[in-house]
Amino acid sequence: MAVLAELYPGLRSVFIALPGKEPAPLPQGQSALSGRGGSVERLKARLGDVSDASSLNRLFDNAGRTRAEFSPAPPAPAPVVADPISAARSRFAEVEKLLRGRGAxxxxIDLTINEAVRQKADPLLVLAMVQAESNFRTRAVSSCGARGLMQLIPSTAKDMGVDDPDALFDPRVNxxxxxxxxxxxxxxxxxxxFSDLIKADLSGSASAQKAVAAYNAGPGNVRKYGGIPPFKETRNYVAxxxxxxxxxRQAFLSAV
Structure with a gap:
């Protein structure tokens, strides 16, 4: 109404009256739109971009919206990845199936997962290392005298609290x-x-690969070379x- 009144002051005399009084009459021969010379055309021009009723509806609908309403929606939160250390054992069903197919x-498998969880290490990483070290054979012995599932040499085992080398053939001890x-x-x-490793994947962490390399080549060599040593055996082992x-990891994440 304010816009129309601004364009056509004469309309005030038609629509606005004091209480109890009739609107003042217009001069003879004059209409409410008289005296504006082209105002109707200018009003049409202001609405020229509105091509149809739906466009007009959008025009008025959008006029009342705030900037926030037109802002892009925030990105969806990253999916929560189950932590193998605290996950229910049912989450390992596909992992176990895969490893049984490889002869484990x-x-x-149960002993390995349980010990890793008990020490709050990533069970998937420990399983991968047991497969690489001994292929799940409890009595495996290497040419350098490493023994058991995780192929510990007696001197390293002693540092970890195992004095009897033959005890390394006990899978729990090993x-x-x-x-x-x-x-x-x-x-x-x-x-x-270890809890973050499942999110990054081992391939995405150079520092985690250093730790794996140190298990094979020794921590001294990793420090000496500032990373994975240039030994073919160690590089193949890490790979x-x-x-x-x-x-x-893929098998674990596929479980429901």
Missing amino acids: SQRV LRAGVRYLKWLWGRFATLS KIVRTYKEL
């Missing part, structure tokens, strides 16, 4: 010492926690762990 016994040693290396080389971890 359910007993050794896993306990092996995971302890892995955690010790992890604290010196890795810059992310194998990265590949196996990726496979186990």
Whole structure:
């Protein structure tokens, strides 16, 4: 009404009257639109961009919206990734199936997962290392005298609290010492926690790969070369762990 009154003051005499009084009459021969010379055309021009009724509706609808309403929606939060350390055992069903297909016994799989969880290490990483070290054979012995599931040499095992080398053939003892040693290396080389490894994937963390390399080549060599040593065996070992971890991670994340 204010806009129309501004354009056509004569309309005030038609629509506005004092209480109890009739509107004042217009001069004879004059209409409410008289005297504006082209105002109607200017009003039409202001609405020239409105091509149809739906456009007019949008014009008035959008006029009352705030800047925030036109702002892009915030990005969706990143999906929550289950932590293998605290996940229910049912989440490992596909992992166990995959490893059984590679010759691992359910007993050794269970012992490995349980010990990793007990020490708050990533079970998927420990499983990948057991596969690479001994292929889940509890009595495996290497040419340098490393023994058992996680292929600990007696001197390293002693540092981890195992004095009897033959005790390393006991899978519980071997896993306990092996995971302890892995955690010790992890604290010196890795810059992310075991819980964060599942999110980054081993292939995405150079520092985690240093810890894995140190398990194979020794921490002294990793420090000496400032990363994975240029030994073919160690580089192949790290690549194998990265590949196996990726496979186990995919199996773990596929479980409902």
